[in-house]
Amino acid sequence: MSDTAVTMVVTEPRGPLRPVTAGTTSPPARWVRVSVVASGVCNADIATATATGRGTAFPVTPGHEVAGVIAELGDEVEGWAVGDRVAVGWFGGSCGHCAYCRGGDVVHCPERRTPGLSYPGGWAQSITVPADALARVPDGLDLFDAAPFGCAGVTTFNAVRGAGIRAGGRVAVFGIGGLGHLAVQFAAKLGYETVAIARGADREPLAPALGARHYIDSDAHAAGAALKALGGADLIVYTAASTAPVDELLTGLNVHGQLTLVGVDAGAVTVPAARLVMNGHTVTGHLTGSPRETEEAMAFAVTTGMRPMIERMPLAKAGQAVTRLRSGSPRFRIVLDTAGGD
Helix, strand or coil: CCCEEEEEEEEECCCCCCEEEEEEECCCCCCCEEEEEEECCCCHHHHHHHHHCCCCCCCCCCCCCCCEEEEEECCCCCCCCCCEEEEEECCCCCCCCCCHHHCCCCHHCCCCCCCCCCCCCCCCCEEEEEECCCCCCCCCCCCHHHHHCCCCCHHHHHHHHHCCCCCEEEEEEEEECCCHHHHHHHHHCCCCCCEECCCCCCCCCCCHHHHCCEEEECCCHHHHHHHHHHCEEEEECCCCCCCHHHHHHHHHHEEEEEEEECCCCCCCCCCCCHHHHHHEEEECCCCCCCHHHHHHHHHHCCCCCEEECEEEEHHHHHHHHHHHHHCCCCEEEEEEEECCCC
């Protein structure tokens, strides 16, 4: 195995992503080094790659949807072996001793780490992560398909299954992109009547292939009103970046319905108090999932045959991948290939 690795780095605010080749180092105690095969490109990576956050330490390496093979173990690592196929997602480790960790809610640990933010991320041929961040990739799942499960996959899987919707209920997914196309599949495979909502007619032909029974073009129709005309939704999984449409969309919720936000911007959500109270609505947010939950999402994918729709791009073209993501053109998740050429 090579003792050098290519890493994509940003060295100044709003600077370009550049490849740097450097030697690999052995992981510290309770950490592991992973040879990266595939690394997803997420909307959250856009901000990381911009490198303008307060207190940003350079160089910055984005990437928090990683799949690869364990290359080296640090001291005190148990239960893992060199050669194991693993994934690492938005959850990149926790303190292990706070009330949240002790209660099993590791993703809300106040010291939770995130690859690309807390330590160098996965847009690289090698990444070193805490062992508690690892999820085991099941047999039957390609590493390029596994990579998005560390963020987009586990986030949408938990958002749908954790809502407690009645069997055979109606689930709407607002926004059909990297998150939304997975949410539609999860909802359909879990047995819900699924509604896909997106801007424009261009994504309508894809909706049935993802498992949606209905498609609503939110450019042509007020999405909430159209959803109400279908009989209303028991759950709306909101995956779009802008929160502006939320108010109108709530009109499409059934009594005791729930809207779960998994896509957010810097805006605010306005909810008419009377409507909220009179209809018993719930508006909630959902962050991500633990490594164990990521394993459950991947196992569900293997069992049901669902997969993310991905586009491969070479690691060296990470900057171009960010540009394409900003434009909204990928269908639906770009995954960087660390072995790919220019």
